[in-house]
Amino acid sequence: MNVLEVKDLSFTYPGADVPALNHIDLNIPKGDFIAIVGNNGCGKSTFCKVLNGLIPHFITGEFEGAVSVGGVDTQTVEIGDLAKIVGYVYQDFENQIVRPTVLDDASYACMNYAMPDYLERGRQALKNCGLEGKDEEYIWQLSGGQTHLLALAGAVSLEPEVLILDEPIAQLDPRHADLIYGILKDLNERLGKTIIVIEHHTEYIADYCKHVVLLKEGHVEWMLPAKEALDKVEVLQASNVFPPQVTLAAYYLREQGRLERDFVLPATIPEGKEVFGKLDFANPGIYEKKSKGREVLVSFKNVSVSYRTVKGEPKKIYEGLDLSLYKGEKIALIGSNGAGKSTMMKLMTGLVKPNKGEIFLKGIPVHETKPEHLSKYVSMVYQNPEDMFIKDSIEADIAYAMQVRSVDGWKEKTEGLLERFRLKELKNRDGRLLSGGQMRRASLAIGIVLGPEILLLDEPTANLDIATRKEIMKTLKDMEDVTDTVLIATHDMQLVAEWAERIIVLYQGKVVADGSRNEIFGNQEVVEKAGIRPPEIFTMGKLLHKDAFCYTVEEFLQSFV
Numbered sequence: 001m002n003v004l005e006v007k008d009l010s011f012t013y014p015g016a017d018v019p020a021l022n023h024i025d026l027n028i029p030k031g032d033f034i035a036i037v038g039n040n041g042c043g044k045s046t047f048c049k050v051l052n053g054l055i056p057h058f059i060t061g062e063f064e065g066a067v068s069v070g071g072v073d074t075q076t077v078e079i080g081d082l083a084k085i086v087g088y089v090y091q092d093f094e095n096q097i098v099r100p101t102v103l104d105d106a107s108y109a110c111m112n113y114a115m116p117d118y119l120e121r122g123r124q125a126l127k128n129c130g131l132e133g134k135d136e137e138y139i140w141q142l143s144g145g146q147t148h149l150l151a152l153a154g155a156v157s158l159e160p161e162v163l164i165l166d167e168p169i170a171q172l173d174p175r176h177a178d179l180i181y182g183i184l185k186d187l188n189e190r191l192g193k194t195i196i197v198i199e200h201h202t203e204y205i206a207d208y209c210k211h212v213v214l215l216k217e218g219h220v221e222w223m224l225p226a227k228e229a230l231d232k233v234e235v236l237q238a239s240n241v242f243p244p245q246v247t248l249a250a251y252y253l254r255e256q257g258r259l260e261r262d263f264v265l266p267a268t269i270p271e272g273k274e275v276f277g278k279l280d281f282a283n284p285g286i287y288e289k290k291s292k293g294r295e296v297l298v299s300f301k302n303v304s305v306s307y308r309t310v311k312g313e314p315k316k317i318y319e320g321l322d323l324s325l326y327k328g329e330k331i332a333l334i335g336s337n338g339a340g341k342s343t344m345m346k347l348m349t350g351l352v353k354p355n356k357g358e359i360f361l362k363g364i365p366v367h368e369t370k371p372e373h374l375s376k377y378v379s380m381v382y383q384n385p386e387d388m389f390i391k392d393s394i395e396a397d398i399a400y401a402m403q404v405r406s407v408d409g410w411k412e413k414t415e416g417l418l419e420r421f422r423l424k425e426l427k428n429r430d431g432r433l434l435s436g437g438q439m440r441r442a443s444l445a446i447g448i449v450l451g452p453e454i455l456l457l458d459e460p461t462a463n464l465d466i467a468t469r470k471e472i473m474k475t476l477k478d479m480e481d482v483t484d485t486v487l488i489a490t491h492d493m494q495l496v497a498e499w500a501e502r503i504i505v506l507y508q509g510k511v512v513a514d515g516s517r518n519e520i521f522g523n524q525e526v527v528e529k530a531g532i533r534p535p536e537i538f539t540m541g542k543l544l545h546k547d548a549f550c551y552t553v554e555e556f557l558q559s560f561v
Helices: 043-049 100-108 108-112 116-130 142-155 175-189 202-208 227-231 232-237 245-255 271-274 340-348 394-402 410-420 434-446 466-478 491-501 517-521 524-530 536-544 554-560
Strands: 002-012 021-029 033-035 062-069 086-089 164-168 196-197 209-217 217-226 296-307 315-326 331-334 357-359 378-381 452-457 487-491 502-507 510-515
Touching: 002 043, 021 043, 021 196, 021 217, 033 043, 033 175, 033 202, 043 062, 043 164, 043 196, 086 142, 086 217, 100 108, 100 116, 100 142, 108 116, 116 142, 116 175, 142 164, 142 175, 164 175, 175 196, 175 202, 202 227, 202 245, 209 227, 217 227, 227 357, 232 245, 245 271, 245 536, 245 554, 271 536, 296 340, 315 487, 315 510, 331 340, 331 491, 340 357, 340 378, 340 452, 340 487, 340 554, 378 434, 394 410, 410 434, 434 452, 434 466, 466 491, 491 517, 502 517, 502 524, 510 517, 510 524, 517 524, 536 554
Parallel strands: 033 196, 033 209, 086 164, 164 196, 331 487, 331 502, 378 452, 452 487
Antiparallel strands: 002 021, 002 062, 209 217, 296 315, 296 357, 502 510
């Protein structure tokens, strides 16, 4: 039985030259768990907004074809009625949280429908989404992962047949990402919900999804069982979809004639163990990147930070923090949501003042200095790049900080930055209307405009597909001549493994580990305590040989023969 039926669907946004969706035919069986993949701009989010009726009820355009959900025509039924059939959790899920306490928010949709049992529905949804016992907590007491689960609970409370999640783990640490997918698996298997995810992380697709739909230029290229779909390495890569690292390693070994040709590529680590089990470890002595910085640039001395809360004791972020950062370092700051990564960056820029202790930047007491006086030494690029845009064009945004400080040659410097970050053709565009990758490049240009000695980047690869993440990583490497000291707060372990020379691990406001990538990822106690997930290929290599330290597919191919 099909819960979703799409026939000859096309949709074109007002003013667009080409349709966003182009003659789509697709049937989705009840109880399926489907991943929708494809490159940026292929129509993934647009397609899902058709399924829940946002298109064409709220988002207008040229709509053709028919879409049926649970036997209901989405064009003829009110969107409020569709919400009880199709639940939707958006990529920016925080915007779905509208009430101050957890139960209040989870039951809010049901109350709006005047359901007499709205509180019971809210409690059951919280239980189903792993938030049982959190009823009376305020929403700002939740971690990022718990907030995402609350947005999911709000949708689940209406008991829809279908749940759609747009990039469900893009802003989450690995531990919370595992939790989200565990909840989705339970909703699918125990309650029979049909789950649809827009997902770039193919290792999660391999572990949890039953089918994969590939969208390309607005049409469905194919719908296949997950294992069969992930075996199509060349087709996926042509759409900027990168199969799991285990799959890629087996593919390259097969292409090099080092494995038999006639077998289905592994998609998970257990499958990889069977395929790679006969390989020998070669121990190639892969270069270990280590920080060489010695001149202290930033120092934290006995720093404590806490925030006042409406309920309960003040929330402690740091207590007695001592830490030094050195000139020339490439530092990754990692840890679970709420560990204090963003707070540390705001302390360095003066945006947050410590309750106790001292912070020095090049000998300047940050805790006693106004943020505007620190901006020529330190610059922070926010997690949401749109927060960096205050003018109506990229060119004006880049020029702004230099203009207000009367920097000599600001026009020439603006042109140079537009050229460096490949933004010349976009210079008259509003930054908030650019693609994710373009916004990241523009925010980086704004961040380095005053030539800061230390650049702070908060989740620079969040919400990006794999191809765009690779582009941002290349941009970071190209910036070495502009600012040689960079600190990145991130959940992206591949970025950490390939870029960082020093890794600082935060857990509950404390530095629990500080060292090179081998020292961090090779320490199982730290990995488990802080909820770190090394790159998949690292775990694969360790499973084959205890002395293997492989962070990329290329390093794995060098290490095993």
